[in-house]
Amino acid sequence: MFWRLLWKLLRGSGGRLAVAILALASCAMVVSALLNLEFDIERKLTQEFRTLGANLLISPRNAQITGSSPAEVMSESEVSAAIQSVKDPNVIAVAPFLYVVGSTQNTPVVVAGTDLEELPKLEPAWRIEGQWKLSPAQQTMCLVGRKVAQQLKLAVGSSLNLTYLKQNVQLKVAGIIDGGGAEDSQVFVELPEAQDLASIPGQISFAQLSVSGTTAGISHYAARLASALPAYDVKPIRQITEAEGDLLSRIRLLIVSMIVLISVLTALCVLGTMAALAMERRQDVGLMKALGGSIGRIVTLFMAEVGVLGAAGGFIGAILGVELSRWMGQRVFGQAISSRWEIFPLTIILMVAIALAGALPLRLLGKVKPAIIFREQ
């Protein structure tokens, strides 16, 4: 009986309900797309933040400060073994560094020994003129900072003679780096070259990692790494992690407030439709009451109707929302935002709630007096 009545009611006022469904579905579409975004934006934006470069530093504990030579070093193999053992898909780049202050053409220059292949991944913002890496055969190649190139009149392809104490090495310039910071006055060589130069095979000054993820995720990874490397300092580079967290929370707040605003608007629209519907159905209600239907039952019937509307609108909207969020992701981040299945029921529940909130004034129907209604006719 209840279900038959419900079905009749839904079919009876098709046009008007279509309007309500339209409003609900459009709301659901936007809300589900925004929810998807809200869940994914952290991952997407933290990836963008990786142009900031390394955000995790492994350094020897109690390193000494000296101007010209690497005083405190740590074992390369120990560090790389630890990084291997603490696997994490969010690690984008790992680069060991060994700094030596060598000299060339009688000018002191900072020589950074590192994994040149990891460098472009570690520092995506650096511009390079020339190449990051030559073919493996040319072992003795280097990258020079812009200032070094300027000062020493070097160009891509020219050769460079580096000296440290009595060691000497001949290098070929593969590329010129423009980064804007200290790197502009450094020479980058493959790690073994720097180790040979300083005669400390297997040793590094520190290691830098670029790890994507949230601030919490990064510190968690740092903690795991620290427990694998008890003898060293593992710490996130704060300049980067702090700014990230702050910006993210603001952007997310923005999205959440948009969701709330749109939901209020939709509730209002449902309210309008339902109020109109209720006015129109006063006679039906009068009749039901005259035939002995209790108020509770009648209101339940209407609410059920509204609930079905909300669910239908939510369902249609959630499906459209998947498309919308895919498009949004493509447009904004150049890659689709992956839809989460949780969004689907969440949107439907939200829509049912909004629809029911919009239909609350229907309780006024309880005040309908059958006699008056019928007399009006």
Added chain:
Amino acid sequence: MFGRLVKESFVRNPRRKLLTAAALVVGMAVATSTLTIALEVGDRLAREFRSLGANLLVTPQSDTLPVEIGGVDYRPVDEGAYLSEADLGKLKTIFWRHNVLGFTPFLDVPISIQQSENAAPARTMLIGTWNAREVPVPDGTTFKTGVSITHPWWKIRGRWFRDGANECVIGAALAKMMPGIIPGKVIYVSNETAGNSVQDRSTPKAMPLEVVGIVSTDDAEDKAVLAPLEIAQKLSGHPGMFRQLFVSALTKPADAFSERDPLKMTPTEYDRWFCSPYISSIAFQIKTILPGTEVRTIRRVADTEGNILSRVSTLLWIVTLTALIAAALAVAATSATTVLERRGEVGVMKALGATNTLVAGIFLAEQLLLAIAGASMGFVLGAVLARSLGSSIFGMPASPRLILFPVVLGLAAIVAFTGSLIPLRRAARFSPAPILRGE
């Protein structure tokens, strides 16, 4: 007659109008606030990004190669070129002076420190800089700036040194290495190249500095002593000089245009480039005002900022657009409902000989009045909403923009019209008889 009909409709049945008006008010409030936020967000986020610190680095042009690792320059003091501290006020006179949020000069001096006058010395670096300096600007005003603006992530325990005082703060790693040094203690610093000519000429053997705080920067500065710039200048024998200047400037994300070489632009393009706050044009203006310098973009910061800013503003425009569409649909749906509700009225009018045009005219006039009223109220409400949203999201209220009013008004009219058009077209097909009979 027409006017009276419209007026009657409002007077007779205000409740029905109320609903459409309410939907319009809320819809337009959403539109106003989202548009206000969207217009403002680029600017606000750009300011937020300044928490990444400086994005420009100024160094002397004819310099020797810095021996620089992690932001600290280990060159001896008698080597390389210096810049004059006195010129820095000029930075606030460039075309984009208001976009220059802060700048801090740095002078690094290799020193040895002693915990007491006779204790064994340890080698480290002393970084001279500004904490919070009132810089005189050539136009007569002063501008307050310092490390808190260009290096906002530096954390201090205790307090910062006062500019000009014989105070210093020490890096966290250094504090750990030399546990004897705690805030309140006095350390003695002397130029590492002690005994050379600079040292003999001007500075006393060791300079006492009171430690007032411990700074942690997560970089090379952690192993150094930070002191007022004057101290570093005195120690190095270069009064009024510095070596590096970090500038934090508000910029517009770089695009293909901003990357072009200004020398190859046409005069109009050049003006457009010069008058846009691109990082390249601000760098150019700084270089012009401080001759003999080289101004470099710190790419990590500038690129990240540019990428994210442009992405977030695209994102926000899309979100705004979808919010507008959802608002428009909801409002249109509500006005459609109110028109549908009045089928009986349409029937009577038609039975009395009204043409379809007249009926449509009356309804549309009503909707227009509603749209104007709804848009005005919605605009005010939206402005208030934007203010509070702005202050909760960015900590600063978003100022209302009057330019949005005609936009919102037009939007309201379009939405209210389209919402009633579909039911009106159906109404035009009604024959009066069945409606009046109540079918």
